[in-house]
Each structure stands twice: as C-alpha cells, then as structure tokens.
Amino acid sequence: ADVKKIAVIAGDGIGPEVVGEALKVLKKTEELFGYQFETEHGLFGGIAIDEKGTPLPQETLDICKKADAVLLGAVGGPKWDNNPKELRPETGLLGIRKELGLFSNIRPANVFDCLKEASTLKPEVLEGTDLIVVRELTGGIYFGEKFRREGAQGEEAVDTCVYNVAEVERIARQGFEIARTRRKKLASVDKANVLETSRLWREVVNRIAPEYPDVELEHILVDNCAMQLLRRPSSFDVIVTENMFGDILSDEAAMLTGSIGMLSSASLGEGSFGLYEPVHGSAPDIAGQGISNPIATILSVALMFRLTFGYAEAAQVIEDAVKSVLDAGHRTGDIAVDKSKAIGTTEMGDLIIAAM
Amino acid sequence: ADVKKIAVIAGDGIGPEVVGEALKVLKKTEELFGYQFETEHGLFGGIAIDEKGTPLPQETLDICKKADAVLLGAVGGPKWDNNPKELRPETGLLGIRKELGLFSNIRPANVFDCLKEASTLKPEVLEGTDLIVVRELTGGIYFGEKFRREGAQGEEAVDTCVYNVAEVERIARQGFEIARTRRKKLASVDKANVLETSRLWREVVNRIAPEYPDVELEHILVDNCAMQLLRRPSSFDVIVTENMFGDILSDEAAMLTGSIGMLSSASLGEGSFGLYEPVHGSAPDIAGQGISNPIATILSVALMFRLTFGYAEAAQVIEDAVKSVLDAGHRTGDIAVDKSKAIGTTEMGDLIIAAM
Ligand SMILES: CC(C)[C@H](C(=O)O)[C@@H](O)C(=O)O
Ligand SMILES: CC(C)[C@H](C(=O)O)[C@@H](O)C(=O)O
Numbered sequence: 001a002d003v004k005k006i007a008v009i010a011g012d013g014i015g016p017e018v019v020g021e022a023l024k025v026l027k028k029t030e031e032l033f034g035y036q037f038e039t040e041h042g043l044f045g046g047i048a049i050d051e052k053g054t055p056l057p058q059e060t061l062d063i064c065k066k067a068d069a070v071l072l073g074a075v076g077g078p079k080w081d082n083n084p085k086e087l088r089p090e091t092g093l094l095g096i097r098k099e100l101g102l103f104s105n106i107r108p109a110n111v112f113d114c115l116k117e118a119s120t121l122k123p124e125v126l127e128g129t130d131l132i133v134v135r136e137l138t139g140g141i142y143f144g145e146k147f148r149r150e151g152a153q154g155e156e157a158v159d160t161c162v163y164n165v166a167e168v169e170r171i172a173r174q175g176f177e178i179a180r181t182r183r184k185k186l187a188s189v190d191k192a193n194v195l196e197t198s199r200l201w202r203e204v205v206n207r208i209a210p211e212y213p214d215v216e217l218e219h220i221l222v223d224n225c226a227m228q229l230l231r232r233p234s235s236f237d238v239i240v241t242e243n244m245f246g247d248i249l250s251d252e253a254a255m256l257t258g259s260i261g262m263l264s265s266a267s268l269g270e271g272s273f274g275l276y277e278p279v280h281g282s283a284p285d286i287a288g289q290g291i292s293n294p295i296a297t298i299l300s301v302a303l304m305f306r307l308t309f310g311y312a313e314a315a316q317v318i319e320d321a322v323k324s325v326l327d328a329g330h331r332t333g334d335i336a337v338d339k340s341k342a343i344g345t346t347e348m349g350d351l352i353i354a355a356m
Numbered sequence: 357a358d359v360k361k362i363a364v365i366a367g368d369g370i371g372p373e374v375v376g377e378a379l380k381v382l383k384k385t386e387e388l389f390g391y392q393f394e395t396e397h398g399l400f401g402g403i404a405i406d407e408k409g410t411p412l413p414q415e416t417l418d419i420c421k422k423a424d425a426v427l428l429g430a431v432g433g434p435k436w437d438n439n440p441k442e443l444r445p446e447t448g449l450l451g452i453r454k455e456l457g458l459f460s461n462i463r464p465a466n467v468f469d470c471l472k473e474a475s476t477l478k479p480e481v482l483e484g485t486d487l488i489v490v491r492e493l494t495g496g497i498y499f500g501e502k503f504r505r506e507g508a509q510g511e512e513a514v515d516t517c518v519y520n521v522a523e524v525e526r527i528a529r530q531g532f533e534i535a536r537t538r539r540k541k542l543a544s545v546d547k548a549n550v551l552e553t554s555r556l557w558r559e560v561v562n563r564i565a566p567e568y569p570d571v572e573l574e575h576i577l578v579d580n581c582a583m584q585l586l587r588r589p590s591s592f593d594v595i596v597t598e599n600m601f602g603d604i605l606s607d608e609a610a611m612l613t614g615s616i617g618m619l620s621s622a623s624l625g626e627g628s629f630g631l632y633e634p635v636h637g638s639a640p641d642i643a644g645q646g647i648s649n650p651i652a653t654i655l656s657v658a659l660m661f662r663l664t665f666g667y668a669e670a671a672q673v674i675e676d677a678v679k680s681v682l683d684a685g686h687r688t689g690d691i692a693v694d695k696s697k698a699i700g701t702t703e704m705g706d707l708i709i710a711a712m
Contacts (some may be wrong), residue, residue, distance in 0.1 A: 007379040015548075038561065045367065052458045072544075088549070091544050091549070094550070120477050120478055120586055120587060121476050121477060121478070122476055122477070122478055122479040125476040137376070141497070141515075142550055144514075145505040146551065146552035147552060148367075148552065148556070151518075152518040153521075153522050153523070154520055154521050154522060155521050156518055156519060156521070156556070157519055157520075157553040157555065157557075158500075158516060158517065158519035158551040158552060158553070158558035159497075159516075159520070159551045159552050160514060160515075160516055160517070161379050161497065161511070161514065161515040161516070162512055162515075163512060163513055163516050164509040164510055164511065164512035165509070165510050165511050165512070166505050166509050166510060167509070190361065190629045191600075191603075193446040193499055193517045194446070194450070194497075195497065195502065196502035196503060196513040196514060196515050197506065197513040197514070198513050199513065200504070200511070200512070200513035201513075220602070223606075223607040224602055224607070226582070226604045226605070226607050226608040226611075227608060227610070227611040227616075228609045230476055230477075230608065230612055231476060231587075231611060237538050244547075244600075245604075247547075247579045248577070248578055248579050248601075248604055249582070250579075251579040251580070251582050251583045252582040252583060252586065253610065254583070255582075255583040255586045255587060256586055260583075267658065292360045301667050304664065
C-alpha cells in the first residue's frame with residue numbers, strides 16, 4: 001500500500017493542541033478514503049531548546065528528511081525571546097527551511113464569509129479578495145552574510161542580500177504556474193528602482209514571462225504594493241516576491257482578510273515535499289486552556305493533501321467540512337462574536353470530523 | 357531683515373502646478389506676517405534629464421545647498437522609467453538625499469475628517485489615527501554597495517545593508533524627540549530576529565531609551581507592524597525605522613488614512629535645514645490639466661514653517677485655511693465625491709489664500 005510518511009512537529013504554545021486536532025482529521029481520512037499515514041513526532045523550537053539544547057535537533061531534521069511532508073504547529077514564546085541567537089526558536093525555523101530546501105512559501109489569503117466582519121477593511125473593499133503570496137524562502141537578506149565590523153564611524157552591522165538567477169527563476173516559475181491554475185494574474189513585487197537584486201529579479205521574470213503567455217504579468221514596487229493591497233485587495237491573484245518583502249506583504253495581506261486565525265501555508269521544495277503550518281503563531285497567552293482555534297492547522301492538512309499528496313478529493317472534503325461547521329454557527333473564542341457561546345479546541349475538531 | 361532662502365524644485369508631472377499654488381501661499385504669508393522669502397528655482401528629475409542630461413544637475417544642488425529649505429513638487433514619469441540607472445529621476449532623489457545629508461524623513465499620516473470615507477478601513481478603526489513615520493533616509497540597503505558577480509550558481513546580484521551606531525542613534529533620537537512633543541509613544545520597528553543591522557538598531561535604541569523616560573518605547577517586528585497598522589492604526593504615535601522598512605510602512609500608513617493626496621513630508625538633516633514635499637507622486641496622467649490637488653504641497657509649506665523656520669503661527673494659519681476650505685465643501689477631483697462639482701488647482705489655491 002502507498003503509505004505516506006508525515007513528520008509531525010507540534011512545537012510550542014498552542015502548537016500541540018491544534019496539531020492534535022489536525023491529526024484526528026488525518027485519521028478520519030484514513031477511514032474515509034483508505035489512505036495510510038505513518039506519523040513520526042519531532043521536537044522543534046522552544047521545547048527543543050529546553051529538552052535538547054537546540055531549536056532544531058538533528059534527530060528532528062532526520063525525521064523530516066525521511067518524510068513525504070511535515071506538519072508544523074507553531075514555535076516560539078516569550079520564554080526564549082531573549083536567548084542568544086543559536087538558542088532561539090526563529091533560528092530553528094530558518095534552519096529547517098534551509099536544510100529542507102523549502103524555497104517557496106505559499107500563503108493563501110482569502111476571506112471566510114463568516115469572518116468578513118472581522119476585517120478592519122470595509123466589506124465592499126474586501127469583496128472577492130482571494131490572493132496567494134508566493135514568497136522566496138531560502139535566499140535574500142535572510143541568508144546572506146551578516147556581521148559586525150569596525151568602520152570609519154565606529155561599530156557597524158552588515159547584512160547582505162544575494163540572489164542568483166536560478167533562485168529567482170524557480171520561484172518566479174512557481175508564481176506563474178500557480179497563477180495559471182487560478183485567475184491568471186501575477187504581480188511580481190520588487191524594488192527595482194533601488195536594489196540590484198530587484199533588477200536581477202525583474203530581468204529574470206521578464207525573460208521567462210513569454211513562456212506563460214496566458215498569465216497577465218504586472219511589476220509592482222514593494223512600497224506601492226503595500227498601498228495597493230489596502231486599496232484594491234481583490235484585484236490581486238498571485239503575488240510573487242523575495243524573502244523580506246514577502247515576509248511583510250504576506251502578513252499585511254493575511255491581516256486584511258480578517259481571517260488570519262484561519263489561514264494555512266505551505267513551504268515547498270523541489271518535487272512534492274512540503275512543510276505545512278498555520279499562519280498564526282504559538283499564542284502562548286492562551287496555550288493549554290483548550291480554547292485555541294484548530295481550523296488553520298486542519299486546513300494545512302488539506303493543503304498538504306492538495307500540494308504534496310495529490311489527494312484533491314479529500315482536501316475538498318476537509319475544506320467543505322470546515323465551511324459547514326462555520327456555517328452552522330460554531331465558533332472558537334478567537335472568531336466568536338458572542339464569546340459566551342464559544343466552543344473549545346477539541347469540540348471544534350470533533351465537529352469538523354463529524355461533518356466530513 | 358531676516359530673509360529666508362528657499363530652493364524651489366517643481367519637478368515633473370503635476371509638480372509645477374502644485375508648487376505654483378504653494379508659492380502663492382508663501383507670498384501671502386509675506387503680506388500677512390512680514391516674512392521675506394527669496395526663492396530660486398532648480399531643475400530636477402525628468403525635466404533635468406531632458407534639459408541637462410542628469411536628474412540632479414550640480415547647479416540645482418548648489419541652489420539647494422545655499423538655501424535654508426527646499427520645496428519639492430514631484431519627480432518621475434513613464435517617459436524616464438526605462439532609462440539606465442544614471443538617467444532616472446529616482447537616482448536624482450537618492451542623490452539629493454545623500455548630498456544634502458537628509459537622514460530623516462518625517463511622514464505624518466493623519467486622517468482628514470472630510471476624507472474619512474475615502475479610506476478603505478472602517479471609520480471606527482480609523483478613528484483617532486494620527487501617526488508619524490520617522491524613516492532613516494541615507495543609510496541601509498539603499499546606499500550600501502550593490503553589484504553583480506559570477507557565483508557558484510551563475511550570475512548573482514548583491515545589495516548590502518549597513519548601519520553604524522551613529523546613524524542609528526541620530527534617527528532614534530529624532531524619534532524620541534518627536535514622540536516627546538506628541539502622545540509620547542515610540543514604536544521602533546526592526547527585524548531583530550533575523551537581521552544583524554536590526555540587532556544593532558535595537559541595541560542602540562535600548563541604550564538611549566533611558567534618556568527619554570517620559571516616552572513609552574515598544575519594539576515591534578516589521579512584519580507584525582505591517583499587520584498592526586491595519587488592526588490598530590490609532591494606537592501608534594511615532595514609528596521610527598530604517599530606510600527600506602520605512603519606505604514600505606510609511607506608504608502603507610499613508611494609504612490607510614485615505615488622505616494620501618493631502619499628506620506632506622519633511623526630509624531633515626543636521627540643524628534646521630529641510631526638504632519638503634507632498635507624499636503623492638507626479639501623476640503624469642493628469643499633468644497639465646489644471647485639476648491636480650495642491651493641498652499636500654501647500655501643507656508642505658506649513659511643515660517647512662514649523663520645522664525649519666519656527667514660524668508656528670503662520671503654519672497654523674495655513675493649516676486652518678486648508679481646513680476651512682475643505683469644511684466649506686470645496687474639493688479637487690481626486691477628493692470630490694461629486695466629480696462634477698470639482699474645482700481646479702488654481703481655484704483651490706486661491707480659496708486657501710482667501711481663507712488665510
Ligand atoms: C519568525 C521569523 C523568522 C519568520 C520570518 O521572518 O520568516 C516569520 O515571521 C515568518 O514569516 O515565518
Ligand atoms: C522613488 C524611490 C526611490 C523612493 C524611495 O524608495 O525612497 C520613494 O518610494 C520614496 O519613498 O520617496
């Protein structure tokens with residue numbers, strides 16, 4: 001039988017709770033569709049710092065490398081915020097991206113009908129907003145040389161932003177390919193009027209664009225994009241951009257949907273391998289209370305089914321189940337209008353499974 | 357008599373029209389307050405490329421250097437967009453900042469009551485939004501070494517982001533000082549979990565913070581700031597950040613006010629010297645039609661009065677005049693609900709002068 005291996009990294013804060021519900025959903029698909037999953041758990045982030053002295057233990061990396069996909073909860077928390085760099089959860093995050101070659105971060109930002117009101121944008125502006133940010137994830141200023149030195153003016157710090165043609169080309173192709181499966185519009189974001197890496201970026205995008213004649217390409221400067229996301233969010237389909245710009249714009253885009261607690265993301269490498277996680281953080285303030293919202297993590301499983309396993313039908317079943325539970329009015333505290341009627345993490349998970 | 361020298365750079369597109377109205381306002385203050393201004397005009401941007409073969413002619417730079425302040429319209433347009441780097445308006449903009457030592461860009465983003473509806477944010481979210489972005493303007497990745505090279509993977513592009521302690525300290529102090537004159541809250545934005553320049557930034561901000569015990573300091577990561585600007589814009593007072601982050605966040609902040617066509621900005625150096633300009637661009641599509649909105653440029657004169665000349669009373673008179681004209685219902689096309697009732701550029705200027 002075709003057994004799929006999934007590395008499960010629950011992480012910190014609410015990570016274990018939300019991942020727990022996602023695993024129940026996974027199990028349910030085994031029953032419904034006859035799939036077989038083999039899960040192996042690994043320590044990562046703050047808990048790995050506490051138990052193993054490093055945010056990304058080799059053992060965890062090995063589990064991921066053997067797997068077909070990784071399901072990640074969330075990492076980080078105030079406990080580790082003032083640690084030295086090597087002992088911080090973020091360092092583990094950057095490490096796992098690089099080690100697993102996850103060069104492409106896919107963040108859909110769509111509006112859940114029932115959460116339209118949660119956005120700070122006017123509903124008529126938000127109407128029809130459904131975009132994907134494709135962010136380059138293993139290059140740029142995140143991974144270039146960084147150091148301190150004594151300059152003419154005293155101590156200075158240096159970060160280096162580097163992109164080569166191949167790195168730009170593979171992420172640009174991702175953008176075009178994804179746009180092709182959607183509304184066929186690609187916005188390539190750069191700062192070509194200032195940065196050399198952006199000029200290279202734009203050259204490469206323009207060079208390959210003729211191979212995707214069905215996709216309408218727009219170049220947009222990052223500052224302008226930050227504005228246009230606010231002004232005309234629904235006009236965007238796929239946005240492709242470099243690591244640092246993607247970090248900022250994907251968070252802006254997610255927040256404007258009002259649905260940030262419900263959004264999932266994929267980090268992909270060559271081939272079908274991918275790491276899937278909710279966009280939201282580890283929410284240490286509500287961890288352990290059983291009140292967190294597992295939907296974004298459950299939808300991360302659906303994304304994994306679509307992008308890594310090609311289980312489109314099951315993905316649809318999960319997504320439909322989430323929708324029907326929300327349509328029936330069930331809400332966790334974060335998305336409830338009437339907080340007194342909010343249900344807990346496991347209740348939400350159970351309802352979704354029942355609806356599948 | 358105390359004659360103030362103002363270098364006037366009308367620039368491209370609607371620049372000359374809006375600057376024309378601002379100069380009329382300047383003249384009016386001479387009558388009302390007995391001020392004396394000496395203006396000298398310089399070519400800059402696209403028009404300088406066309407007439408002098410460079411976006412920033414030495415002559416223009418000399419005029420600016422001899423002046424007490426610079427009034428700038430706007431530069432750029434599609435005509436020059438595909439020029440080589442040395443022949444692009446932006447290159448002139450970066451050049452003038454560096455040459456005049458304008459290390460601090462001050463961008464107030466406040467909501468004009470009459471334009472509240474123009475924002476895509478819900479009015480209740482926008483309520484009370486009145487913030488200033490203080491952006492470092494002559495350092496960071498904008499001015500670090502940039503080049504192409506042959507790497508192991510083929511051609512690559514490199515940008516370098518550098519900050520020294522002194523550069524961070526002077527802009528951080530600006531942030532603290534400005535916060536002091538306002539609601540006494542400073543948000544320092546960085547990406548200290550990834551960048552070495554951001555770690556230096558945060559260290560320096562923390563080191564000088566005890567000298568401003570009356571200012572409440574918050575450190576916020578740039579991606580989170582992009583989100584919080586959408587979620588709780590009114591909670592921000594002064595935001596201080598480095599060049600690239602400031603470019604993105606100040607545009608996001610300006611757009612969310614809905615008042616982008618009305619916002620002015622100052623770029624300051626050591627001492628009282630400053631360059632003042634509207635936040636909006638050169639709008640080549642409507643240039644020469646006499647329909648552009650001169651208010652942001654007129655308010656730039658008010659800002660110049662406050663920050664460079666210490667003419668607070670006259671600044672107030674200009675600002676009040678703008679407000680009263682708007683309150684009386686007069687609108688240029690860009691801000692008119694009923695476009696058929698829109699007035700032109702010179703009419704708007706004349707009304708403001710009459711109200712002074
Ligand atoms: C935690 C941080 C290093 C990370 C990033 O900047 O990539 C996060 O903001 C994200 O977007 O996943
Ligand atoms: C035109 C460009 C170089 C400039 C910048 O990025 O600084 C502009 O966006 C600005 O904010 O003044």
